[in-house]
Amino acid sequence: MQIGPRYKICRRLGDRVFSKCQTTKFTVSGTDKKTVSKKGRRGASEYGQQLLEKQKARYAYGVSEKQFSNYVKNARSLKGGNPTLELFKQLESRLDNIVFRLGLVNSRLSARQVVSHGHILVNGRKTTIPSTAIRRGDVIQIRPGSREIGPFRTLAERAKDYTAPDWLIYDIDKNEGLIKGEPVYGQSEANLKFGSILEYYSRV
Missing domain, CATH: 3.10.290.10 (RNA-binding S4 domain)
Structure with a gap:
């Protein structure tokens, strides 16, 4: 998966997307842009927020749109399973x-x-x-x-x-x-909302 400028992506999606953005350098570089960014997000629609969550997860794990969509389909296809947990497990595994x-x-x-x-x-x-x-x-x-x-x-x-x-x-x-075990949902990547991601794909 090809990824563009990471600072730019982090300003749009949040600083937890890439480890590179969890630094003082990133914080300082984005000081003048924080106000605009927050104002823009405040008025986002529910669909827009779901899209944002999907993009955050996709970039965080470095997965293409096609791969990510397939993970969602697989998570939903498992009978008796929890789609949210299954999506998380596939990415973590x-x-x-x-x-x-x-x-x-x-x-x-x-x-x-x-x-x-x-x-x-x-x-x-x-x-x-x-x-x-x-x-x-x-x-x-x-x-x-x-x-x-x-x-x-x-x-x-x-x-x-x-x-x-x-x-x-x-x-x-x-x-x-x-x-030694299976990925534990909520133990890592707690900033990603997998439920919202599944809701996004149910609408597209």
């Missing part, structure tokens, strides 16, 4: 998101890059598709030959201050991440 949640990199964009470049193993096999669905019991590793390149060089230091979600475990000494 993407390989690029898992790499990010384990703390191996600082952003989903970096996660997509390291996966695409073949630096990540799933159950011992190289996997280069960021959207690969990861399941409970799967093991994620950095390819041995990649541990000293790019963002992985500082992993040991960053890991001291990072706590992965409860459904994930990463053992830096073993270079091994384990998916």
Whole structure:
């Protein structure tokens, strides 16, 4: 998925969309524009707010419109399931998101890059598709030959201050991440309103 200027997108959708926007630099750069932005959102229609929530989630997870629409269809098609929870689980279970949640990199964009470049193993096999669905019991590793390149060089230091979600475990000494459960809705990405997203797709 191609993404445009991140600061511009964050001003339109909110600073939680990209980690790059959760900085003092972003706050200072947007000081003069906050008043206009808030005024514009106040008068937004219900449909407009739902569209906004959809765009926030799509950009946050780095998913194309076609992919996102398919996730929604799948979430709705499961009999007896909770569509809101199922949509959340599908997005959180993407390989690029898992790499990010384990703390191996600082952003989903970096996660997509390291996966695409073949630096990540799933159950011992190289996997280069960021959207690969990861399941409970799967093991994620950095390819041995990649541990000293790019963002992985500082992993040991960053890991001291990072706590992965409860459904994930990463053992830096073993270079091994384990998916021990299912994503817990509300534990992460609490700023995204998945119910509103489903309502948006019911109207289009």
